[in-house]
Amino acid sequence: KMTEPSIRDFVGTMTKSHSKIQYGIVISSRGFTPDSKKFIEETVISKNNAIKEIFCFDIEFITELMIKHKIGLISEKIHSGLFIDEDWLEEIKFFDS
Numbered sequence: 001k002m003t004e005p006s007i008r009d010f011v012g013t014m015t016k017s018h019s020k021i022q023y024g025i026v027i028s029s030r031g032f033t034p035d036s037k038k039f040i041e042e043t044v045i046s047k048n049n050a051i052k053e054i055f056c057f058d059i060e061f062i063t064e065l066m067i068k069h070k071i072g073l074i075s076e077k078i079h080s081g082l083f084i085d086e087d088w089l090e091e092i093k094f095f096d097s
Contacts (some may be wrong), residue, residue, distance in 0.1 A: 040054050
């Protein structure tokens, strides 16, 4: 997950030497820690920089883009007569817990 120190570095880069950068985008496939989200909120609220917004996107955003643009997906057809093995599916659910 994206941690506060990583976000702090990102913000530091945005605000370096009289930068007028107002918007940032951070994409993390594993999400964001609560501390990193809090730091982003505090940074945007602060009057000490020019930052107006930092957009944060996670795996849901990446997945939506993949589906929308059909990137990294293959089409599969299920033939009639083939059914999902319910026992196998339950085993997978058991290991996921």
